[in-house]
Amino acid sequence: MIWYDHGVGGWGWFAMSVGMILFWALIITLGVLAYRALAMPGGRSNRADARPPGPAPEQLLAERFARGEIDEDEYHRRLNVLGETSGDVPRHGRR
Numbered sequence: 001m002i003w004y005d006h007g008v009g010g011w012g013w014f015a016m017s018v019g020m021i022l023f024w025a026l027i028i029t030l031g032v033l034a035y036r037a038l039a040m041p042g043g044r045s046n047r048a049d050a051r052p053p054g055p056a057p058e059q060l061l062a063e064r065f066a067r068g069e070i071d072e073d074e075y076h077r078r079l080n081v082l083g084e085t086s087g088d089v090p091r092h093g094r095r
Helices: 010-039 044-049 057-067 072-086
Strands: none
Touching: 057 072
16 A cells, blocks of 8 residues: 655645635634724714814804904805705804
8 A cells, every 4th residue: 555645735835824824814804893893882873973072163153253253244154154064053143
């Protein structure tokens, strides 16, 4: 009977090494994605809709008007523009 080694040749070792690296990369990636999905309250859509911290644009505009930096016409014009772009700004004043 002929005995021969059932070992893997040079390319086999290379393929197994690359396969193992890809396997662990996939496992780690899935773990990170699962952690991020579970650790993020409200999911991804909550972050996209959230406003940045700080005063609202309407509040900044009202403060500029109160300081006298802009006149009443300019205030109403800019407030209307903000209302048209965001859709949730109540209309103030005469317009």
